[in-house]
Amino acid sequence: MELTNGQSFGKPFQAHTLLLNQSFSTAGLMSLNCAVELGIADLIHSHGGPMPLSELARSIPIPPEKAPSLRRLMRLLVSHGVFAVQPDGNSENETAYLLTPLSELLLTKGTNLSPFIRVNSDPSFLKPWFHMGDWFKIKGSSPFEVAYGVKCVWELTAQRPELNDKFNDAMSCETCWVMKAMVTEFPQFFRGLKSLVDVGGGTGASARMIAEAFPDLKCTVFDLPHVVATLPESKLVDAVGGSMFDSIPPANAVFLKSILHNWSHEDCVKILKRCKEAIPPKEEGGKVIIVDMVINSNDAKVNETHLFYDVCMMIAFGGMERKEYEWRKIFNDAGFSDYKIFPLLGVYSIIELYP
Ligand SMILES: C[S@@+](CC[C@H](N)C(=O)[O-])C[C@H]1O[C@@H](n2cnc3c(N)ncnc32)[C@H](O)[C@@H]1O
Numbered sequence: 001m002e003l004t005n006g007q008s009f010g011k012p013f014q015a016h017t018l019l020l021n022q023s024f025s026t027a028g029l030m031s032l033n034c035a036v037e038l039g040i041a042d043l044i045h046s047h048g049g050p051m052p053l054s055e056l057a058r059s060i061p062i063p064p065e066k067a068p069s070l071r072r073l074m075r076l077l078v079s080h081g082v083f084a085v086q087p088d089g090n091s092e093n094e095t096a097y098l099l100t101p102l103s104e105l106l107l108t109k110g111t112n113l114s115p116f117i118r119v120n121s122d123p124s125f126l127k128p129w130f131h132m133g134d135w136f137k138i139k140g141s142s143p144f145e146v147a148y149g150v151k152c153v154w155e156l157t158a159q160r161p162e163l164n165d166k167f168n169d170a171m172s173c174e175t176c177w178v179m180k181a182m183v184t185e186f187p188q189f190f191r192g193l194k195s196l197v198d199v200g201g202g203t204g205a206s207a208r209m210i211a212e213a214f215p216d217l218k219c220t221v222f223d224l225p226h227v228v229a230t231l232p233e234s235k236l237v238d239a240v241g242g243s244m245f246d247s248i249p250p251a252n253a254v255f256l257k258s259i260l261h262n263w264s265h266e267d268c269v270k271i272l273k274r275c276k277e278a279i280p281p282k283e284e285g286g287k288v289i290i291v292d293m294v295i296n297s298n299d300a301k302v303n304e305t306h307l308f309y310d311v312c313m314m315i316a317f318g319g320m321e322r323k324e325y326e327w328r329k330i331f332n333d334a335g336f337s338d339y340k341i342f343p344l345l346g347v348y349s350i351i352e353l354y355p
């Protein structure tokens with residue numbers, strides 16, 4: 001009896017289950033990546049209704065003997081909310097699959113976030129994670145430097161065009177999704193501005209969306225020369241190559257999305273001092289608009305996502321996610337007079353910073 005007594009064995013088995021579960025986190029990410037590689041979301045979407053397993057297997061296409069394995073892959077993805085099933089998966093009828101709000105984000109036609117999944121499951125981008133333990137035991141550097149012998153991601157992507165494209169595609173698809181919400185739901189942050197420079201603007205996703213939504217606003221993308229070199233000619237936005245540690249093209253407002261979390265406190269202060277030089281004084285409407293994370297959420301998933309990003313920033317860049325007091329210290333040290341935080345965009349907050 002004692003052996004089956006949930007009271008005495010409940011806790012150790014709960015811990016055991018949690019540990020085994022965490023040891024298989026890779027199964028979740030890599031199965032999602034497999035669904036991206038097989039284009040499963042698009043196939044279900046084109047089917048136009050619940051898609052039976054046999055049809056999904058035919059349209060990928062996979063050899064018929066792999067259908068049972070596909071069913072097992074789909075069962076895990078369904079349990080993670082990536083897809084849904086009809087009927088409930090316990091009936092004798094063949095299981096048919098549907099999209100969920102999560103897999104709708106992977107559709108090629110919409111704002112396709114697949115490149116984001118690809119980067120975070122790519123062996124070259126995963127490599128620094130394997131060097132975290134070694135890095136803790138030595139002075140300085142970052143796991144990224146231990147893995148690659150170069151200081152940061154930007155040095156590697158400057159040398160490896162295929163990784164540069166992969167990283168920039170991942171950033172820009174996610175940015176398109178976030179910025180669509182920002183320009184449509186919160187246009188007040190851009191109203192009244194005559195010019196804006198998107199510092200570290202990557203492939204120009206934010207600048208293009210802002211310029212489309214506010215045709216009278218002159219938008220400039222500013223990024224490293226090897227990134228700007230890959231941008232197509234655009235009538236909508238100007239592109240300038242350079243380093244934000246040297247000088248930033250002048251504008252009414254500087255826009256910084258997902259930049260400061262890549263950098264240490266000292267580097268953020270340097271970047272923001274250059275931003276302050278680029279904008280007019282507060283009385284003339286000068287401001288910096290930051291879209292980044294502020295660790296403070298009561299939502300357990302948002303909070304966990306902030307902590308995942310924080311460790312990712314630590315291993316890849318020597319950067320970090322920050323609580324409000326850490327942001328405040330950066331803003332004070334860079335000589336800004338005031339700021340406001342608007343937690344409006346899920347995991348992101350919009351921070352307005354006044355000179
Ligand atoms: C994490 S990405 C964010 C890209 C874009 N803002 C977004 O949210 O999608 C950081 C960007 O900073 C750029 N960057 C890195 N160092 C820079 C520097 N010294 N000067 C200007 N841009 C830089 C990178 O090339 C990259 O495009």
Ligand SMILES: O=c1cc(-c2ccc(O)cc2)oc2c(O)c(O)ccc12
Nearest residue numbers: 120124125126128153258262312316
């Ligand atoms: O989602 C990411 C991933 C990275 C990343 C992961 C692993 C590496 O070896 C390098 C980079 O970087 C990101 C980033 O800088 C950002 O601003 C947003 C998302 C991600």
